[in-house]
Amino acid sequence: MPFRPLACLAVLATLPCVALADTSSAALTSPETPAMHATEFITIDGQPLDLAQLGAKAVLVVNTASKCGYTPQYAGLEELYETFKDQGLVIVGVPSNDFGGQEPGTEAEVKTFCRINYGVTFPLTKKYAVSGAEEHPFYLNAVATLGAAAQPKWNFHKVLTNGAGTPIKAYPSATKPADAELVGDIEAALAD
Numbered sequence: 001m002p003f004r005p006l007a008c009l010a011v012l013a014t015l016p017c018v019a020l021a022d023t024s025s026a027a028l029t030s031p032e033t034p035a036m037h038a039t040e041f042i043t044i045d046g047q048p049l050d051l052a053q054l055g056a057k058a059v060l061v062v063n064t065a066s067k068c069g070y071t072p073q074y075a076g077l078e079e080l081y082e083t084f085k086d087q088g089l090v091i092v093g094v095p096s097n098d099f100g101g102q103e104p105g106t107e108a109e110v111k112t113f114c115r116i117n118y119g120v121t122f123p124l125t126k127k128y129a130v131s132g133a134e135e136h137p138f139y140l141n142a143v144a145t146l147g148a149a150a151q152p153k154w155n156f157h158k159v160l161t162n163g164a165g166t167p168i169k170a171y172p173s174a175t176k177p178a179d180a181e182l183v184g185d186i187e188a189a190l191a192d
Contacts, residue, residue, distance in 0.1 A: 062093055
């Protein structure tokens, strides 16, 4: 019997409608990409990292990139981390390729680059989107809490949180790790 497209369409039209599964990026999960909560990340080595479980008094979350004009901030972030880690500060670097395609490498390449070039010892996450449709829930929550200032517009944007992972304040990319206001805000968060 020859294939008759119109007959097939007629048969399809008589079938009952069924709800399609939600295939939005937020609804898709697998063992490799579980649904993430606002404080949860996966480290660059594939381990769970929950800001609320770090035992920190304050956490500075920074979206990073290896080929950016702000990339030398890695050195300042490491210095900041070394200065305040014993008082309860954790810095978390979140590599992202969202802006200018400036983080094109694999997680292994990012990790090697950061360790070799800047001696980074603070935690790094796997690569995440920090803006757009695939934006990590941390950034969605930061914007909901702090407003538009918490939405990264470029690499090395910073969000300071308390030890529970609740956003306190956001800083634009040009804010250097040694900035007096940032350091003062970290000291105040550590004192709470």
